[in-house]
Amino acid sequence: MAATITSKVQEDVWIPTCCGQCYCMCGIRVHRQNGVVTEIEGNPEAPTGRGKICVKGLAGTHLLYDPYRVNYPLKRTNPQKGLGVDPKFVRITWEEALDTIVKKLEACKEKDSRGAYFQATTTAASEIRYAVTAFNKAFGTPNYWVSGGGLHCGNGAHFMNGIMHVSWSIIPDFAHCNLPLNFGCSKGHGAGHTAVQNAIQAADARARGARTITFDPMQSPQASKAHEWVPIRVGTDGALALGFVNVFLNELGVWDDEYLKYKTNAPYLIRPSDGRYMRDKATNKPQVWDLVDKCPRVHNDPLVTRVQYEDQAHDVALLGTYEVDGVKCRPAFELLKEHVKKYSPEYVEEVTWIPAATIRRLGKEIAECAEIGATVTIQTEQGPKKIPKRPIAAHFFRGSQGHVNSGWTCLSIDMINHILGAADTYGAAMGLGAEVTDGYKPTGKPYQIPYPDEDGLLVAKAWVYDHVPYPLRVPKQPTRLDLHDMFPTSIYNAFTITSPHWFEILDQFKINYRPDVMINFGSNSVMTMGNAEIVTENFLKKFNFIFSFQLYVSEFEEAVADIVLPDACYLERYTPAVSFPSTFSHPQGEDDWGWTIRQPAIEPMYERRDFNVVLMEICKRLGILPKYFKALNDMTVMRYGGPFSPENKLCEDGSVEHTWPDVVDRLLKDRFGPEHGLEYVRKKGVFTWPKRKEDVYWKWFNPSRVPVYFEYFIDAGEQISKLCEQYDPQKKYIDLNWSVFKALADWYPCPTHSKEKPEYDMNAFYWRPVTQTNSMTQQNPYLDEITSEDPNIYGIQMHQKTAEEKGIKDGDYVWLENTDGKRVKGWVSLSEGMEPHHVAIAAIGGHWGEYMPIAKGKGTFFNDLVMMDAAHTDPLTLGQDICVRVKIYKA
Amino acid sequence: MTRYGMVIDLKRCYGCYSCVMACKQANRTPPGVFWSRVLRGEMGVYPNSVRQALPVLCNQCAEPDCMKVCPTGATYQTDEGIVRVDKNKCIGCKYCMMACPYGARYSVPEYKSYFPEGLPVSDYEKHCMQVWEEKRGCGVATKCDFCIDRRAEGREPACNQACPAKARVFGDLDDPESEVSYLIKTKRGFVLRPEVGTEPKVYYLPPR
Amino acid sequence: MGSVKLEGQVQVEWRWLIAAYLFLAGVGGGAYLVGVIADLSGGPDWMAVSKIGVFLGLPCVLIGTLFLLADLGRPTNAWRVWMKPGTSWISRGTIIIVLFMIFAAIQTALWIWPFAGPLADNESARHLIGVLGAVFAFPTVVYTGLLLGYSQPIALWNTALLPVLFFVSAVSTGIMAIMLIGRSQGVEGTQLALLTVIDAVILVFEMFVLIVFLYNAYRTVESRFSAKRILAGAVAPAFWLGVIACGLAIPFFLELFGGEGIVASLAALLGLFGGLCLRYSVLAGGTLSPIMAGGYEFARVARPKDPMPAMGKLPPS
Ligand code: SF4
Ligand code: SF4
Numbered sequence A: 001m002a003a004t005i006t007s008k009v010q011e012d013v014w015i016p017t018c019c020g021q022c023y024c025m026c027g028i029r030v031h032r033q034n035g036v037v038t039e040i041e042g043n044p045e046a047p048t049g050r051g052k053i054c055v056k057g058l059a060g061t062h063l064l065y066d067p068y069r070v071n072y073p074l075k076r077t078n079p080q081k082g083l084g085v086d087p088k089f090v091r092i093t094w095e096e097a098l099d100t101i102v103k104k105l106e107a108c109k110e111k112d113s114r115g116a117y118f119q120a121t122t123t124a125a126s127e128i129r130y131a132v133t134a135f136n137k138a139f140g141t142p143n144y145w146v147s148g149g150g151l152h153c154g155n156g157a158h159f160m161n162g163i164m165h166v167s168w169s170i171i172p173d174f175a176h177c178n179l180p181l182n183f184g185c186s187k188g189h190g191a192g193h194t195a196v197q198n199a200i201q202a203a204d205a206r207a208r209g210a211r212t213i214t215f216d217p218m219q220s221p222q223a224s225k226a227h228e229w230v231p232i233r234v235g236t237d238g239a240l241a242l243g244f245v246n247v248f249l250n251e252l253g254v255w256d257d258e259y260l261k262y263k264t265n266a267p268y269l270i271r272p273s274d275g276r277y278m279r280d281k282a283t284n285k286p287q288v289w290d291l292v293d294k295c296p297r298v299h300n301d302p303l304v305t306r307v308q309y310e311d312q313a314h315d316v317a318l319l320g321t322y323e324v325d326g327v328k329c330r331p332a333f334e335l336l337k338e339h340v341k342k343y344s345p346e347y348v349e350e351v352t353w354i355p356a357a358t359i360r361r362l363g364k365e366i367a368e369c370a371e372i373g374a375t376v377t378i379q380t381e382q383g384p385k386k387i388p389k390r391p392i393a394a395h396f397f398r399g400s401q402g403h404v405n406s407g408w409t410c411l412s413i414d415m416i417n418h419i420l421g422a423a424d425t426y427g428a429a430m431g432l433g434a435e436v437t438d439g440y441k442p443t444g445k446p447y448q449i450p451y452p453d454e455d456g457l458l459v460a461k462a463w464v465y466d467h468v469p470y471p472l473r474v475p476k477q478p479t480r481l482d483l484h485d486m487f488p489t490s491i492y493n494a495f496t497i498t499s500p501h502w503f504e505i506l507d508q509f510k511i512n513y514r515p516d517v518m519i520n521f522g523s524n525s526v527m528t529m530g531n532a533e534i535v536t537e538n539f540l541k542k543f544n545f546i547f548s549f550q551l552y553v554s555e556f557e558e559a560v561a562d563i564v565l566p567d568a569c570y571l572e573r574y575t576p577a578v579s580f581p582s583t584f585s586h587p588q589g590e591d592d593w594g595w596t597i598r599q600p601a602i603e604p605m606y607e608r609r610d611f612n613v614v615l616m617e618i619c620k621r622l623g624i625l626p627k628y629f630k631a632l633n634d635m636t637v638m639r640y641g642g643p644f645s646p647e648n649k650l651c652e653d654g655s656v657e658h659t660w661p662d663v664v665d666r667l668l669k670d671r672f673g674p675e676h677g678l679e680y681v682r683k684k685g686v687f688t689w690p691k692r693k694e695d696v697y698w699k700w701f702n703p704s705r706v707p708v709y710f711e712y713f714i715d716a717g718e719q720i721s722k723l724c725e726q727y728d729p730q731k732k733y734i735d736l737n738w739s740v741f742k743a744l745a746d747w748y749p750c751p752t753h754s755k756e757k758p759e760y761d762m763n764a765f766y767w768r769p770v771t772q773t774n775s776m777t778q779q780n781p782y783l784d785e786i787t788s789e790d791p792n793i794y795g796i797q798m799h800q801k802t803a804e805e806k807g808i809k810d811g812d813y814v815w816l817e818n819t820d821g822k823r824v825k826g827w828v829s830l831s832e833g834m835e836p837h838h839v840a841i842a843a844i845g846g847h848w849g850e851y852m853p854i855a856k857g858k859g860t861f862f863n864d865l866v867m868m869d870a871a872h873t874d875p876l877t878l879g880q881d882i883c884v885r886v887k888i889y890k891a
Numbered sequence B: 001m002t003r004y005g006m007v008i009d010l011k012r013c014y015g016c017y018s019c020v021m022a023c024k025q026a027n028r029t030p031p032g033v034f035w036s037r038v039l040r041g042e043m044g045v046y047p048n049s050v051r052q053a054l055p056v057l058c059n060q061c062a063e064p065d066c067m068k069v070c071p072t073g074a075t076y077q078t079d080e081g082i083v084r085v086d087k088n089k090c091i092g093c094k095y096c097m098m099a100c101p102y103g104a105r106y107s108v109p110e111y112k113s114y115f116p117e118g119l120p121v122s123d124y125e126k127h128c129m130q131v132w133e134e135k136r137g138c139g140v141a142t143k144c145d146f147c148i149d150r151r152a153e154g155r156e157p158a159c160n161q162a163c164p165a166k167a168r169v170f171g172d173l174d175d176p177e178s179e180v181s182y183l184i185k186t187k188r189g190f191v192l193r194p195e196v197g198t199e200p201k202v203y204y205l206p207p208r
Numbered sequence C: 001m002g003s004v005k006l007e008g009q010v011q012v013e014w015r016w017l018i019a020a021y022l023f024l025a026g027v028g029g030g031a032y033l034v035g036v037i038a039d040l041s042g043g044p045d046w047m048a049v050s051k052i053g054v055f056l057g058l059p060c061v062l063i064g065t066l067f068l069l070a071d072l073g074r075p076t077n078a079w080r081v082w083m084k085p086g087t088s089w090i091s092r093g094t095i096i097i098v099l100f101m102i103f104a105a106i107q108t109a110l111w112i113w114p115f116a117g118p119l120a121d122n123e124s125a126r127h128l129i130g131v132l133g134a135v136f137a138f139p140t141v142v143y144t145g146l147l148l149g150y151s152q153p154i155a156l157w158n159t160a161l162l163p164v165l166f167f168v169s170a171v172s173t174g175i176m177a178i179m180l181i182g183r184s185q186g187v188e189g190t191q192l193a194l195l196t197v198i199d200a201v202i203l204v205f206e207m208f209v210l211i212v213f214l215y216n217a218y219r220t221v222e223s224r225f226s227a228k229r230i231l232a233g234a235v236a237p238a239f240w241l242g243v244i245a246c247g248l249a250i251p252f253f254l255e256l257f258g259g260e261g262i263v264a265s266l267a268a269l270l271g272l273f274g275g276l277c278l279r280y281s282v283l284a285g286g287t288l289s290p291i292m293a294g295g296y297e298f299a300r301v302a303r304p305k306d307p308m309p310a311m312g313k314l315p316p317s
């Protein structure tokens, strides 16, 4: 309760904890004076920002004290659900709320526990991957997703970065990179997974004189800081990247020989008949051609491997034809080289609208800037070591990957790095938050050294999700409500669950249970997934009962929630770690390792209760608490590198009922030794230990290779399509182009690029401004006020001339209408900083909910234009296409 | 003598508004008041157009127009060259707000809540209102004072501390060894509206 | 912005209250000046005109000052306003105004009905005080322009034409005020007719000054947005209806062709209202010109207003 507020004690304290305004979870310090939180600033102890945080983090006090926060459990009294329906919420007691919820869950469990569906926000990454996943295991449901998994999340980016860098995301090694190439993202300029630290690094790089090139249809914050802004047609980044690769390989003849030979599968010999590896009969391992001994050798034969840069090995073939076991085969590299020929600058110009001459010029510049052959010596634990220096880095995120070509686009862009040897080495493209650590010395945890599989390819030691990027899961008969089990290359998908034929699909695919109870944690999926009506009608209304842990009554709760539980916000709770240590939100670059925790800066006010605590209470009432603890124990291995030691393990037999802080304490003690539990870490809010240089530049210290030839995709595609056909032979429900599962990268057009209906002549896309995260922050009046300082955030950005031609003036209200007739309204902000055929919309605006009045009516609800059907889904990753062809007219 | 000034490196700045928010929070300023502010500009024609952010704050002018026009002497300069308002002398005529060439002054008739009228005011806002009443006041002119009170506690100016791009440097212009002096000298530092002759002490380094 | 024009930051602090102050200072000072001139140069026929003019000075300026006071954020501190006459036009202005009011008060007390006093007969003393009063009435009128003109960043105001414009308007509105009252207070037809003609001429001149003023404003990059704001933007209704129609055109035509009785009073009333609108338009048209840096123009950009947060609904508690 609000006891501390009125207390008279003279109090003036700073509480170190971690921010929760976005998934970056920067270290912060919170100033509490006489029980009132009065200030938030960065925590200088936390390496993720060293005292710097972003505007959202600084604005957190208004989230804590917002009078529109839900403070008591609420019950819907209007049985009707849907958009625009008044839920007629009434206050109820916690007891009644929990009672109802537990009864519903019990009933669900009785029928089929898989009918429970957990939906969570991306913002609270730590909670999701700890409490949410453990609950699901304990309860017995495989069904969960991060809302916006289709739309908002980087289905393509995360998966592909996982394959290539064992990381959630990639970022230039700003400290040494001389030419960051930005493909439609804001990393280093306000968004991304360690946004603030990257912003610091990017600024340092600018000051140092690094040259930056940005490919983006708009003058994004990133583009405006770049030396060269290259406007590009939306959704064509993949073609451009392959164009560059072609320029390197076929026009300039430039590639990093050593890197490709010893750090990728480029020299793997490929069978012409089916494109598979030419495997060694005895070991079944892929082979390379030893140019010295003129014979095939398995990929990890010490004679043809170089783990460290200074290791010696025989030269291997990248080009040519070699006979192995009577079969004439060629190295994967040569196939790639031939394959990309079709991406001539002229063809790429047609697709991307970037002049061929520019592509050639930049290709040359990039190749030169890579300094292939250059090395630096770094101080490692084993003394000084030479490693390659490759000061270029192509990186990307939301903008370039949110298309039907998502997966291949990511791989194509990253291919620039791998062809030039610029991956996870000095100055190059790095996994975000160096992901290789042999742990904190005294305990060896978290231990996260990636390793090669039998085929020599990179495998992540710890990963965020159950579906590791490599090796791929074997597609299985679906059990999940989104058929997820069938799609090993995807994290989530939206096209199944939002289909008007969802239940028919389930029938068709022999899934004999139905959605029943939805547990929502902090997500406003009515707004974050796509068209609100489709999401509500086809998906959310299919649940019999929905309860929601929430800070506000958002559009989601208004439309469909039966019970709303008043959640504590990030300033009122404990969490054991920053999101997913290793792959995400961890310190980037050479600064220390840091493990940030969250602790309450203030006790939960009113009747707010911490989600983690309530979830445990629900488990207790359901009698599954021991299972929940077991699940936490198990999960720790996967996400936090290494199992609990016995003394820290959570009790699995029900004899001890851990409190939530106890859980936090044990995890910390386990990772950092008995003296470094919660009491210790909370003093600084972060536990830090030195990072080794070889943790950062790990490429030439790790025996693994990465693919440039995705041989195993062929198998995966065949397996998936077979499975699909088995259930749905007419392709009635799942009609995706499985032929994209192949070994070599290609670019595929989006629906946006179609020439039909020429009156829809503008391409709309979405971008993320620094002042907002997802949809919730729009209710923060500080952020709202600051957001309106930049006309390009709440406005629809458009090129002046285009507007003039259409008779639209600056500030006019317009409709944007997509080819399906869905339309959204907003006012235009004209500028020269837009490609003339595009309109850009920032953030998730256009709220209409009555309970978030600050957010209401600000900005434009772009997602309403987003269709979630198969035609807008990337077959490779099931990522969502978020560019939309529209026509624009005055409102 | 100490003569405080600031350097803002436009090449580093990426227009993230952290300085704006940090200032609002540190000084508990009410809605509409931006002692620290970020303006937006755009130059050139597509595809060679460029956008740029311009963080602005009071320039602590050596020859401040705001002080000249102030009829009461409420606006004064400290020994360290910081231009302040004595709220007990200010009559709230707002003439200084008209005269400041940089739009750096703000005055609110009352401290309105950030939330719609009629709601209970939150503990945080109550606190803000108290601090405001104590240090600044409604009806009088208010402005940036290079975070005098924070610096007395040994903290940096809030905007400086917050800036993720480390675009802002605060220091003594009279000390030739200071970072600010060094940057201004070596990196083509310039001031805004030099023609008005107020001799600003906030310098900028060129964006490119 | 490139070819997109950045709009300046609109000055919102000084609006109707200050407009009323500037206007009343103008009417009062203007009427007083006309009164004194009439006294000095006209014969006994002009006595009524001159008395009304002189009489109007004090109350108008006094009420105007009350408007100024009302606009102050801390009126209780108002006495400090004289502290810096060396540099501040508000200090100077208030001193001038007070001195003016003292002379006007003396005149009123010793001359004008109902105080049939000593000055009625002592012409030279009256003239002397009148001239002294006028010495302060003139700057009272003109200083309002200088006050605004001292604002360097608001280019619209920062011009020598503004005091001229305000002066002309002050004289014209002063005459109108005299005519309005004079009609019921026994001013003869001949004098009225002459005043009407004089005022019509002044109106033409005022029109001319106004055109030059706005033309200059439009031509100057820094104030172009201000000019646009006045001519076609948010201030346009006050400008076209208030200043041009009510303040200049209608009175001018009524004065030329209407001439008599209620119509003439109406002309004067409209003209006075126009004078108020003129001050308002000039104030509300004031915008901080964009700042140049590194080849860019910077400003806060005025955009369509996003909705003000309504109360919405609070979650039940
Ligand atoms: S980047 Fe995200 S986590 Fe960091 S301060 Fe900003 S909102 Fe908070
Ligand atoms: S910037 Fe403005 S407020 Fe600050 S000292 Fe200069 S004139 Fe005064």
Ligand code: SF4
Residues within 6 Å of the ligand: B008, B012, B013, B014, B015, B016, B017, B018, B019, B020, B038, B053, B055, B162, B163, B164, B165, B166, B167, B168
């Ligand atoms: S905080 Fe720094 S980078 Fe951000 S807008 Fe302010 S000055 Fe620029």
